[in-house]
Amino acid sequence: MKDKLKELHQKARLARDPFAAEAYGAALASIQESEVRENREFDEAKQLQIVEKEVGKFKESSEFFSKAGRAEKANDLQQCAELLMGLLPAKLNELTYPDLVAKAIVDTGASNMKEMGTVMAALKKEHGTSLDMKVASQQVKSALS
Numbered sequence: 001m002k003d004k005l006k007e008l009h010q011k012a013r014l015a016r017d018p019f020a021a022e023a024y025g026a027a028l029a030s031i032q033e034s035e036v037r038e039n040r041e042f043d044e045a046k047q048l049q050i051v052e053k054e055v056g057k058f059k060e061s062s063e064f065f066s067k068a069g070r071a072e073k074a075n076d077l078q079q080c081a082e083l084l085m086g087l088l089p090a091k092l093n094e095l096t097y098p099d100l101v102a103k104a105i106v107d108t109g110a111s112n113m114k115e116m117g118t119v120m121a122a123l124k125k126e127h128g129t130s131l132d133m134k135v136a137s138q139q140v141k142s143a144l145s
Contacts, residue, residue: 001031001044001047001048001051001087002028002031002032002042002047004087005024005027005028005031005051005087006028008020008024009021009024009025009028012024012025019076019079019080019083020083022080023054023058023079023080023081023083023084024083024084026054026057026058026080027050027051027054027084030050030051030053030054031047031050031051034050045128045129048088048089048128048129049129051084051087051088052088052129054084055081055084055085055088058077058078058080058081058084059077059078059081061077062074062075062077062078062081065077088129089128089129089130090130091130091131091132092127092130092131092132094132094135097135097136097139098139098143100123100127100131100136100139101119101123101136101139101140101143102143104119104122104123104126104140105119105140105143105144107122108122110144111144112144113141113144113145115144116137116140116141116144119140119144120133120136120137120140123136123140
């Protein structure tokens with residue numbers, strides 16, 4: 001992911017595309033900063049998590065600018081978020097979550113809310129970044145309560 005971001009960032013800068021340069025540059029900088037902070041190279045899954053967080057940051061900033069009446073800046077940030085989302089693997093369909101959660105509960109033997117963390121860890125391990133943790137969390141809570 002990091003090599004792909006470097007390449008895309010360089011192409012965006014050469015093409016003088018400010019949105020792509022900002023999006024790819026921010027994601028790349030975030031990965032590099034985190035690697036330096038932890039003093040290790042990240043694997044692909046960790047890099048994808050960081051890019052996903054950058055998407056969230058761009059979306060959140062876009063919402064705040066929109067609420068503040070700065071629609072142009074909000075659109076710019078939304079465009080950056082969309083560019084980064086194009087690099088991420090597709091999310092699972094929400095209709096599949098009940099079955100996934102039921103399988104994870106059976107596999108872990110969870111029977112109450114105290115074991116929710118175990119179920120969530122199993123789901124994350126099996127499905128990685130394609131899992132929407134917010135939706136999964138809601139489904140696990142309703143299944144265990």
